[in-house]
Amino acid sequence: MPFISNTDAQRAEMLAEIGLKNEDLFGDVPAELLCGDLNLPAGMGEQEVRNRLAEIAGKNYIHLTSFLGGGFYDHFIPSAVYATISRSEFYTAYTPYQPETSQGTLQAIYEFQSMICRLTDMEASNASMYDGGTALYEAMTMALRATRRNKVIIDDSVNPIYRVMLHSYSRNLKIDMVETKNHEGLANRDAILKELDNETGAVILQNPNFFGCIDDVTDIAEAAHAKGALLIVSCYPLALGILKTPGEMGADIVTGEGQSLGLPMSFGGPYLGFMATRKKYVRNLPGRIVGETTDVNGDRGYVLTLQTREQHIRRDKATSNICSNEALCALAATVYMSLLGKQGLKETAQLCADKASYAYQRLTAIPGVEPHFHAKWVFNEMVLDLPRDAADVIGKLIEKGYAAGFPLSRYYEGMDNSILVAVTEKRTKQQIGMLAEELEAIL
Amino acid sequence: MLIDADARYLESHEWVKKADGNTFTVGLSAYAIEQLGDIVYMELPEAGAEFAKGDAFGVIESVKSAADMYMPIGGKIVDVNTAVPDGPDMLKADAYNAGWLIKIEATDASQFETLMDEAAYRTFIETEA
Amino acid sequence: MKLVFEKSVAGRRGLTIAKSDVPTSINLDASLLRQTDAELPELSELDVVRHFTELSEKNFGVDTNFYPLGSCTMKYNPKVCERIAAYPGFAHLHPLLPQLRGGGMLTQGALEVIYDMDMVLREICGMSAFTMQPMAGAHGELTGIMMMAAYHQDRGNHKTTVLVPDSAHGTNPASASIAGYGIKAVPSDENGLMCIDALKEMLNDEVAGIMLTCPNTLGLFNPHVREICDLVHSVDGLAYYDGANLNAIVGRVRPGDLGFDIVHLNLHKTFATPHGGGGPGSGPVGVVDKLVDYLPVSTVVKRSDGTFALDYDKPKTIGYIAPFYGNFGVFLRAYVYILMAGKEGLERISENAVLNANYIKEKLKPYYDIEHGQLCKHECVFSATRQVENGVHALDVAKGLIDAGYHPPTMYFPLIVKEALMIEPTECESKETLDGFINAMIEIAKKAETEPETLKAAPISAPVGRLDETKAARELNIASLA
Secondary structure, eight states: OTTOOOOHHHHHHHHHHHTOOGGGGGTTSOGGGBOOSOSOOBOOOHHHHHHHHHHHHHTBOOOSEEOOOTTOOOOOOOHHHHHHHTOHHHHTOOSOSSGGGBHHHHHHHHHHHHHHHHHHTOSEEOSOBSOHHHHHHHHHHHHHHHHTOOEEEEETTSOHHHHHHHHHHHTTSOOEEEEEOOBTTBOOHHHHHHHOOTTEEEEEEEESOTTSBOOOOHHHHHHHHHTTOEEEEEEOGGGGGTBOOHHHHTOSEEEEEGGGTTOOOGGGOSOOEEEEEOGGGGGGOOSOOEEEEEBTTSOEEEEEOOGGGSHHHHGGGSSOOOOSOOHHHHHHHHHHHHHHHHHHHHHHHHHHHHHHHHHHHHHHTSTTOEESSOSOOBSSEEEEEOSSOHHHHHHHHHHTTEEOOEEGGGTSTTOTTEEEEEOOTTSOHHHHHHHHHHHHHHO | OOSOTTOEEOTTOEEEEEOSTTEEEEEEOHHHHHHHOSEEEEEOOOTTOEEOTTOEEEEEEESSOEEEEEOSSOEEEEEEOTHHHHOTHHHHHOTTTTTOOEEEEESOGGGGGGSBOHHHHHHHHHHHO | OOOGGGGOOTTOOSOOOOOOOSSOOOOOOGGGBOSSOOOOOOOOHHHHHHHHHHHHTTBOOTTTSOOOBTTSOOOOOOHHHHHHHTOHHHHTOOTTGGGSTTTGGGBHHHHHHHHHHHHHHHHHHTOSEEEOOOSSHHHHHHHHHHHHHHHHHHTTOOOOEEEEETTOOTHHHHHHHHTTOEEEEEOBOTTSSBOHHHHHHHOSTTEEEEEEESSOTTSOOOTTHHHHHHHHHTTTOEEEEEETTGGGTTTTBOHHHHTOSEEEEOHHHHTOOOOTTTOOOOOOEEEOGGGGGGSOSOEEEEOTTSOEEEEOOOTTOOOOSSSSSSOHHHHHHHHHHHHHHHHHHHHHHHHHHHHHHHHHHHHHTTTSBOSOOSOOSSOEEEETHHHHTTTOOHHHHHHHHHHTTOOOOEESOSTTSTTEEEEOOOTTOOHHHHHHHHHHHHHHHHHHHHOHHHHHHOOSSSSSOOBOHHHHHHTOOOOOOO
16 A cells, blocks of 8 residues: 555554554454455556556547537536646645635635626625535525525426436425426426415526526516515526526526536536525525635635534534535636636637537428427527437437437426437537438438 | 623523513623624514523524524513624623613513522533533 | 736636637527626636646645644545546546437446445445445435435334434534434543443434444544444434544444444545545445435446446435436545555555554643543544643644644534544654654644743744634625626
8 A cells, every 4th residue: 555654664663652552553443343354356556557447437438429418518628727726735635624724725715706606696605515406405495494485486497407306305304396397498487476475485497497498587586586485596607608697687596517617527526516695695505605804914815704504513503514515626617717717708608509509500400300499599508309219319329429419208208309409619510510410311 | 790690591691681560681691702702693583573481582603603592581572682783792891781682571470580590690600611 | 815806907818719610600689698798807828827826825735734634534645546537538428428328338437437336335334235426425424314214204113313422523413404303412421432321311213313423523433333323223223324434444344344224435535535625525325235225316237248237226216316426536536546455455544544643642642631542543632721721722722733834633623522633644644744743732732831922823824824704704705796
């Protein structure tokens, strides 16, 4: 084991100095509780383990041209993101409990919080959550806590992966969760207004929604507020380079998945949940929050603040049980947003929309391929109806080297022929054209 | 003054004094405030709210600790000292007068007599320390 | 140091965006667009790299300083794990791919890692199956307690309460509370261990289970741990093992053999994945046979032909607790670490962690009070009560250590120890490093007597002096808004 520094001679010396024998070290464990030899192989050296893992990694096929999205995207990541976050002063540190030894992490989190606020038009952000799904669940319980109510309305245009997570987490809690069915790909106003009553603590929406459709939900925010409910909007942060912000629409809590901000897909994680709100709800926020202050010399510095909300102080009365979050991923997002900057984020978002628009034209020009929802604006993702079973067609396109999209039958009844196609700035005109040709050939 | 001779006390360090008739004034003992350190946040109920004896009526927080505050006597909140959450340092200056927190109209005024008096509270905090 | 926004220069760019190769430029309806640009900084790549490099220099990390933060197991993070996690075959894999027809065969390597990690953790912990999905330790706790609740519901049990020791991490009561249970704290006895008589009195049909760290947060191994589990089982309660302190016993004692039914691990502690300044973590949860049906979906199974597949067929599952398969990039690193350790290496880890902790404990005993000075496991908890007589508190000792070049221990935890200083050296550190730290602690103990004011003024060598936390909370400034 190369990660232990002491030699046998040093161990013997240390044991002698404290008057112990090696076998004394576990003398407090009754013999019958010791497990004996584990059935594990002998350890490997670095060269062996790199070869072994290279072989395993080689069994993953990453050369498909991917149009997969569903909230998790293949965006371009500038080299400087990894170069900076791999500074080991960042990644071998822990939660900044001691502010004097952690100003780097603390200021970076403060900058992250600031960027999330600027992006979403909110006033207060935490230091991060595990992912977009757990962030949405925490937002739901936060809204119910703030309103002291127990009913939530969620439209089925919200990511179905997140909706099943919300259902799982709520199972033992007294939460009355009502799901409305989208209307033509947008949040169903009529159904939401009908359900909205004085028991409702939150309305949960997503923009752009799971179908890629863009909406302005200002009207729903107003209706929710009129009943004393909060509006929670889950969003796609990169899209906010151009889209109307949740803050502008009147949202009270904004969450989202930050993977699009400089994180690789890594087969599902680590990703980055974010969560922001209005200042008046800040004491209901879960998770770490960094605040600015001054030191004994009057110089600016940063500390963890409002810690009395948290589990290590408030224990069973805390706003959440979260302890470790996704700090390094939040740092990656902060570096990514710094590199792209005001113009770069806007241009990247526009590029995604442009390429998606081109893909829409090409794909819907194929005989038998129709848009599922008509006359709606989309960002970089769209639902298309194929003339036959979508899962089957997608399977055939995989053989041709394309991950053409995600079949919606898994989550939506009656959408067996529908496919969700995502286009990022990384897809080229040629790749889009070739997908169209292959799809046409299969159909 | 660490302990006010006119007040009665809870083990959770709330004090209560007779105001007039069935009305009582409630605050937090100077000892407790000293233990908490700098107060950064307080939450007090609104007038009109009703609580039983022992219910939490509010929250007081320093940087590294948070405590619920409990009703020494059951009843209705008739007045709240809203100046305190805005300037919690006044608790340090005068915990037993200007730093009062709520006034209660008691449902059962005899509960007052069951609480610790000055001497009992003094013994209590000495053993606690 | 300036904020990144304060360095912004209008018109400066940090990245050249790829030119559009599509003929269209879509004009979205203006009502759907943001009114003003998101005020992100405008910087060159060099500006950005310098800014964050400068920030990194204001941090202590394991690579720069000894970091004996108790309960956090700040061991060395092997570089090879970083390199492997960045292999394109892992980093560029879309999580939805195996859910497509034919896609499973294109992700066999990733599924194999999940499957094999499950197998390896089963062996290390003596459990029947693991889920890799929980994204941190506390998330694992919540997952475990949700399974506990599903078990009781399935059996028609009406359970309302989860027991936790008074020395428990705050996440334990918080997790059980969020899962819908009430909490009762079991007191510790004079030896710093859970008081069995008190536990017996608290046990009744309403007890859903107990959550324990073992060794406990004082670093003490409770020899009666199996009896505790048996007692909880006697009321059909479940015993939950909080794996925060597994580093003390890994390779030698298995939670399953102690009688635990549910286990969560903190891979960023025991299995050396980077702490990242506060995450990402990974908190796999293992269960015994009677709870396997409640595991979250999906799980990875090995088919008769040796290929791996996702399995969603779990009618009694608690459902979906993560969007996909957990923090793959994190547990992949832990998998590499375990492969490198092997069975022999795991035993060496706990042995050296325990030796290092006891070495520090014995060497510092003459200078600092310790209430429970018996043999400890991976960490020891001192008390600065002797120093308080000179007005020096645990906080001042901690700040004094910063000036000596050491990251401070965990302070004021566990809550049952006054002026606590919780020291966890880990197995990685050399005798030379430990001796240096011990000397610094002794120097501080002396200073507490001779010149306490220097400790009250510490740190003076850090990028900032002591910060005004009261001001931070009162004059809340948590974002620079445009």
